[in-house]
Amino acid sequence: MIFPLEELIEYEGNMYEITSAASRRSYQLSMLRDPDIEDNDGKVVSLAARQVFQNEIEFHLED
Secondary structure (H helix, E strand, O other), X not given: OOOOHHHHXXXXXXXXXXXXXXXXXXXXXXXXOOOHHHHOOOOHHHHHHHHHHOXXXXXXXXX
């Protein structure tokens, strides 16, 4: 899977928040050595972005 550009373009929420969520999720996936990474051809960032945009994970910014 490539980076979900269409979802990024259509996203109407806080761009900083979604970018931070995808970045942090990428880190989590790589540290956990999630088996889904191999299913996604080793592309951690695109996997994390897909999970964020498809609401497979929940996120929020803390103050």
